[in-house]
Amino acid sequence: MQTRYKINTPDVIYENVDNEVLIIEFNTGNYYSLNNSGADIWELLAAGTTEARIIQIIGKKYNSGNEEVQPAVDNLINELVEEKLIVPIKTEGNDAVNSVEMDISPPSIDLAFESPTLQKFSDMQELLLLDPIHEVDETGWPAPKKD
Amino acid sequence: MNEKRIDPVESFDSFYQVFKQAEEFTGESQQHFFNIAGFEIELRFANSALVRQITPGLAHLKSQPKDSPALTVCIWDSVSTGEQMPAPPWSQQQFNARGEVRGFYNEHIFLSFQPDRNILNMLDTNRNLGLFWIRDSNDFPPNLRAVPLRPIFHWWMRENGLLFVHAAAAGIKDSGVLIVGKGGSGKSSSALACLTSGMLYLGDDHVLIKTDPEPSIFSLYSAARMDELLLDTLKVKSKLFDNTRVKKEDKALIFLNQLVPSQLVPGLPMQAVIVPSVTDKPETSITPVSSMAAVRALAPSTIFMLSGAGKKELSEMVKIVQHVSCFSLQIGNNLWDVPELILQILS
Numbered sequence: 001m002q003t004r005y006k007i008n009t010p011d012v013i014y015e016n017v018d019n020e021v022l023i024i025e026f027n028t029g030n031y032y033s034l035n036n037s038g039a040d041i042w043e044l045l046a047a048g049t050t051e052a053r054i055i056q057i058i059g060k061k062y063n064s065g066n067e068e069v070q071p072a073v074d075n076l077i078n079e080l081v082e083e084k085l086i087v088p089i090k091t092e093g094n095d096a097v098n099s100v101e102m103d104i105s106p107p108s109i110d111l112a113f114e115s116p117t118l119q120k121f122s123d124m125q126e127l128l129l130l131d132p133i134h135e136v137d138e139t140g141w142p143a144p145k146k147d
Numbered sequence: 148m149n150e151k152r153i154d155p156v157e158s159f160d161s162f163y164q165v166f167k168q169a170e171e172f173t174g175e176s177q178q179h180f181f182n183i184a185g186f187e188i189e190l191r192f193a194n195s196a197l198v199r200q201i202t203p204g205l206a207h208l209k210s211q212p213k214d215s216p217a218l219t220v221c222i223w224d225s226v227s228t229g230e231q232m233p234a235p236p237w238s239q240q241q242f243n244a245r246g247e248v249r250g251f252y253n254e255h256i257f258l259s260f261q262p263d264r265n266i267l268n269m270l271d272t273n274r275n276l277g278l279f280w281i282r283d284s285n286d287f288p289p290n291l292r293a294v295p296l297r298p299i300f301h302w303w304m305r306e307n308g309l310l311f312v313h314a315a316a317a318g319i320k321d322s323g324v325l326i327v328g329k330g331g332s333g334k335s336s337s338a339l340a341c342l343t344s345g346m347l348y349l350g351d352d353h354v355l356i357k358t359d360p361e362p363s364i365f366s367l368y369s370a371a372r373m374d375e376l377l378l379d380t381l382k383v384k385s386k387l388f389d390n391t392r393v394k395k396e397d398k399a400l401i402f403l404n405q406l407v408p409s410q411l412v413p414g415l416p417m418q419a420v421i422v423p424s425v426t427d428k429p430e431t432s433i434t435p436v437s438s439m440a441a442v443r444a445l446a447p448s449t450i451f452m453l454s455g456a457g458k459k460e461l462s463e464m465v466k467i468v469q470h471v472s473c474f475s476l477q478i479g480n481n482l483w484d485v486p487e488l489i490l491q492i493l494s
Contacts, residue, residue, distance in 0.1 A: 013450075013458040015465045017439040024450060024461065031447045033439075123329060124447045140234040141282065142262040 004048045005077070005086040012085050016043065023085055029125035032085065037062060038116030041076055045086055051077060062113035072115040079118050153236045155253035159271055161233050162278050166221040169193040169228035182210040183300070184309055184355050184365035184414065189216035190296075193223035193230075196284035201295040207369040207404035207411040218303050220277035220296060224284040232267075232280065235260075246298065246454040259298040259454035264288060268298040268454075272306045293370035293400055294353055300367060301453045309355045309365065310463050313449040316349035316364045316415070317341035322493045323349065323364050323415030325356060325471075326423060327445035333423035333478045336377055337485045343385045344486035347412045348403065358463070362417035362470045369404040369411055380482055419492050420445070420468055423476040423485075431484035432477050433492070438465070441473040 007014065014023040020035040021042045034042050037058055044054045051073065059069045080086045136142055170176045173194040179202055181188045187210065192198050201222060202209075225231050239262070241249045246259030246268070259268040265282035277299040281287060301311040315326040315338035328334045335351040342348040351372070355365040373381070375393050382388050387406050393399035404411050420441040421433075446464050450456045474492065478485060 010457070013461055015442070015446075015461050017442055017465055017469070018437060020437070020439040022439065022443055022446065022461075024447060026451075026457075029451055031443075033443065035439075121443075121447070124451045136239065141232065142239075142265055 002050050002052060004050055004089040005045045005081075006048065006089050007046050008084055008087050014042070014046075025083070025085060027084070029122070030083070031121050031124065032083070033119040033121075034116060036116070037072070037113060038076060038118065041073060041116060042080075045077070045080070048089065058113070062111050064113035068113060072113075076116045076118065083118070083120070153248065153251045155251055155256040155258070158236045158251075158258070159256050159269055159278070162267070162269060162280065163221065163276070165230050165232055166193060166223050166278060166280075169223045169225075169230040170221075172230060173228055178212065180210045180212050180216065181205050181208045182413065183208055183367060184304065184357075186217040186307065187213045187215075189213070189219040191219055191221050193221070193228050196224055196227040197222050197279075197281070197287065200284065200287040200292055201279075203402045204292055204295050204368045204370045206402065207408060208366065208413060217307075218275045218277060220279060220299055222279045224281045226283040226285070232282075245451070245456075257298070257302045257455055264291075266291075268296070270299050270302045272303065275303070277303065289400065290372075293372055294368055297353070298454050300355075302455060304355055305460070308359065309357045310460060310467070311367075311449075311453060312354060312356055312445060312464065313352065313452055314354055314356075314445060315351045316354045316366075317346050317489065318349070318364075318415045318418075319346060319490070319493050321416060322418045323347070324419045324421050324489055324492065325354070325364055325417055325445075326421045326476075327441060328423055329444070329448045331425070332444070333425045333476070333485075335371065335373070336380075336425075336482060337421070337423050337476065337478070337489070339371055339373065339377065339381060340384075340482045341486045341489060342403065342407065342410055343381050343387060344483070346410070346486060346490070347415065348407075348410050349412060349415065356417065356467055358467050358470060362467055363414055364417050365414040366412065369402050371401050371403055372398040373401070374398050384483060417467070417471055419471050420473045421476050421489065421492075422473065423478055426477045426479055428477065428479045429481075431479040431481060431488060433474050433488045434477075436473050436475040438469050438473055440475065441468045 011026050014021055019039045021039045023032040055070050055073050170193045175194040177192045179190045237248045242260055246261055251258055255272045257270045267280040269278040304311050315334045316323055317338045326334045326337050338351045349364055349366040355367055357363050378393055391399050422441055422444045442465055446461055
């Protein structure tokens, strides 16, 4: 629970637009979307916040208990690691890592907690498919395709 | 893995030297000038072999010769000029599907190589000098005639405040819409329907955009590609494409400046972003959507398509989209509803 993570750059880039995060992964050609609590968790992860602290911050923001928030955060983190969007940071001792303190103003009834969903899109993968490499000629350049 | 160490400057200079030798050997050098987004661009050909392949797509932006162009691109092939390239400075395992070469990094020199086509694009932003080489001009891919020099234009425009995007665009005087979406979303159909209805046109698949001083769209390519279904649909409305033919399961490549030059404009202010989708509903409708919906339709295909595109391009796209209104366009059975709805937004 004290694990910190970082965004798996340079293979992963992202932008946050109106509390929705668009994530692009270059190796697979997949792109992803996270909103609301998912976007909050992503930004906290990007800032190096520990998992335990994330659970605390999200619980406070959405006025929700540990029993609901913790499994949701765990699941999302596992999913992000599995998709290679984030990687654990190796820390030594008590290295201080700046983390983002999100707005924890008094909870609003409008901010009901919903388990974050990582939307995955794979429709661009074909753009990253590479044609089979051909043999090279005597100069080292690929040999032209034979009809 | 046999990975070679590459010196970008050395590579660039060695290839540029080959171009100069080719130019001198043929004695048939040609220069063609274009004004793209307000920049004077010179295309310098070692001979005539690639002129017919590359210039038609840019013909609507042709301009008078200038002494000091903003960018010069040197263009040649080895077969017609007789000048062979030195051995490539990279191994086969070092490049990826976007044409990027691992181990090749320099802040001002960019490279893209397509091994299946033997096409090399390079740019030196310090010298504002680009290189385009193909082994044999006879192997120039027909589809590339629609989007010549794409990597070079992407890199150079990025350095000069413009973003090359996978999008279509159309509009009226002083007001345009950016139409975004992956292939099959109705992006090109929408832009061509607008053109056929008499609206101004900037592109069906690739355009340039920028934020400062105001959100704007600029035309780059005049070509449009359409399949049989779209062509038949457009022919119902207009005689423009009466002489256009397309084979089954193929797409026709049409240079629109040859048909409707007065409707092809160099640029327009951007008023809105449209995210089309094809539906089986009878009616076509348009509704506001979030900026993120527009970014999600625009960014992935743009970034995956362009060699070297990444965080910078993504951030710029977000910035531009947030400056304008965004709409979802659900295209129904009648494509001709599209221009009408877009005109309503623009007016």
